Amino acid sequence: MLQLRHILLILIALIVIPQSVSAYLDPGVGSMIWQLLVAVGLGLVFTLKMYWQKLKDRFRPSADGHEE
Amino acid sequence: MAMKSEPGILPSSFRDPGGFLFRRDGVLYRQINDACREDYDCLMQSGLYEKLVSRQALIPHKEVDIPPEQTENAYLIIQPEEIPFISYPYEWSFSQLKEAAQVTLDIERIALEHGMTLKDASAYNIQFHKGRALLIDTLSFERYREGDPWVAYRQFCQHFLAPLALMAHRDIRLGQLLRIYIDGVPLDLASSLLPGRTRLKPGLAMHIHMHAKSQAKHADTHETIERPKLAKNALLGLLDSLSNAVKGLSWQPAGTEWADYYTETNYSKAGLEHKKKLVGEFLDLARPRSVWDLGANVGVFSRQASERGIPTVAFDIDPACVELNTLEIRKNNEQNLLPLMLDLTNPSPGIGWQNAERDSLIGRGPVDMVFALALIHHLAISNNVPFERIAGFFAEIADYLVIEFVPKEDSQVRKLLANREDVFGDYSQDVFEERFGELFTIIRKEPIQDSSRVLYLMKAR
Incomplete structure (x- = not known):
């Protein structure tokens, strides 16, 4: 698991543009790495959730109570 | 002298090179430096400021034309609306901390919609104002750069998610860890303290x-x-x-000895009404501009003050009482009452850099009037604090005192003495009046109907 994460990071790093942060707070390296790993998946879930919500709203614009 | 009213830069305001808070002639200002110029302008021009202020999620301010506190790099001075009483996350109930967490996330979400982001997510950036949690750090916003991660993620997890999870899943008292760890609970500590089943909850x-x-x-x-x-x-x-992780956390205040207090037959119905009426009379007599109710329980008597429009803080040692009071305030949309946790025998000390970053309880005083109702026996008997020391503390923090003497014959005191030696020869109404009389003038003295308790209104000499 650890090795996979390392390989993943290196692969991603090869196509990366370095970013700098001007905020005064120390984000914490471990926290930043974790966020980068986890947020991509969460973004996907979120996007799907939003599409599903929009789909539901289109077929049932008012509050619903029954199953499809 | 109270730290809060001293002129100059606030002892807690030093980490952000973008600006700082200072006090001049008793008024609170925020200096914005050049480093923050573009971010501040973006906040004001993008519509984010209006959006957040209209939702009561950000403290309103006005721009003022006064000389800067530090002329080097100064851009602008603003005057934010002042919070009547500053409180800290280790003094908050579960629901107060949860609300503060949710407001922080809402603000970040709305900020992103306006091309901005929060550069920190400290619980100390949130204060309770008119019954609601809001952000007081106007300089917390910076322009969002596409591609940047959220730099405040770590801080959010340590200041909010970890303590809330510990309070919900392990023990409500773990909120006190925030007093020791000034930058939030370290995640490895939270992880080791949380029960194993929390690993099955995706958010945690x-x-x-x-x-x-x-x-x-x-x-x-x-x-x-x-x-x-x-x-x-x-x-x-x-x-x-x-947001889902925070939403999923809850705590039910079970019936503790205190939350059951008012369902117990301590006062007859008439006695309770009489006590309320007396407290109201004393308030109308003294007309305080602010009140601290010490040992407020769920705030029955605090509301005599807050419902008269007086900014009131209701302190209690029992998290269940503070929680119930919080929920009641939210339900009724009350604006003048702030419930907080406090152990009077060990009140919040000054913590942080130079012991001055976060003010002690006494430093946030003095207050016009203090209520010490159904309290004296807990201090004098349960905690062995002599009358003169209790009087000394109250005289330090208040001008007026509404205090209830609870005699030894009272059922509550008998309970306290049931299984211990009665070494309290001095615990009597006469000695009480004598000791308090040294530091206070007794203005009114009324026995409470159907009770052996006596209510006093006193003024510090």
């Missing part, structure tokens, strides 16, 4: 347990790492996930 598993492991693993990484871009959608997904 991700943002506490695995987050902690990642921190530990990379603790020795000191080279600047090349980072991939993080799409805005990923940030929104992260915020949504954190």
Whole structure:
């Protein structure tokens, strides 16, 4: 698991543009790495959730109570 | 002299080079430096300021034309609306901390919609004002750069998610860890203290347990790492996930000895009404501009003050009481009452840098009037504090005192003495009046109907 994460990071790093942060707070390296790993998946879930919500709203614009 | 009213830069305001808070002639101002110029302008011009202020999520301010406190690099001075009583996350109930967490996430989400982001997510940036949690750090916003991760993620997890999870899943008292760890609960500590079943909850598993492991693993990484871009959608997904994790945490205040207090037959119905009426009379007599109710329980008597429009703080040692009071305030949309946790025998000390970053309880005083109702026996008997020391403390923090003497014949005192030696020869109404009389003038003295208790109104000499 650890090795996979390392390989993943290196692969991603090869196509990366370095970013700098001007905020005064120390984000914490471990926290930043974790966020980068986890947020991509969460973004996907979120996007799907939003599409599903929009789909539901289109077929049932008012509050619903029954199953499809 | 109270720290809060001293002129000059506030002892807590030093980390952000973008600006700082200072006091001049008793008024609070915020200096904005050149480093923050563009971010501040963006906040005001993007519509974000209006949006947040209209939702009561950000403290309103006005721009003022006065000489800067530090002329070097100064851009602008603003005058924010002042919070009547500053409180700290270790004094908050579960629901107050949860509300503060949710407001922080809402603000970040709305900020992103306006091209901005929060550069920190400290619980100390949130204060309670008119019954609602809001952000007081106007300079917390910076322009969002597409691709940047949320720099405040770590701080959010430590200041909010970890203590809330510990309070909900392990023990409500663990909120006090925030007093020791000024930058929030370390995630490895939270992870080790949380029960194993929390690893099955996706939000806590991700943002506490695995987050902690990642921190530990990379603790020795000191080279600047090349980072991939993080799409805005990923940030929104992260915020949504954190929001769900916070929403999923709850705490039910079980019936504790205190929360059951008012259902117990301590006063007859007539006695309770009489006591309320007396407290109201004393308030109308003294007309205080602010009140601290010490040992307020769920705030029955605090409301005599707050419903008269007087800003009132209701302190209690029992988290269940503070929680119930919080929920009641929210339900009724009360604006003048702030419930907080406090152990009078060990009140909040000054903590942080130079013991001055976060003010002690006494430092946030004095207050016009203090209520010490159904309290004296807990201090004098349960905690062995002599009358003169109790009087000394009250005289230090208040001008007027509404205090209830609870005699030894009272059922509550008998309970306290049931299984211990009665070494309290001095605990009598006469000695009480004598000791308090040294520091206070007794203005009114009324026995409470159907009770052996006596209510006093006193004024510090």
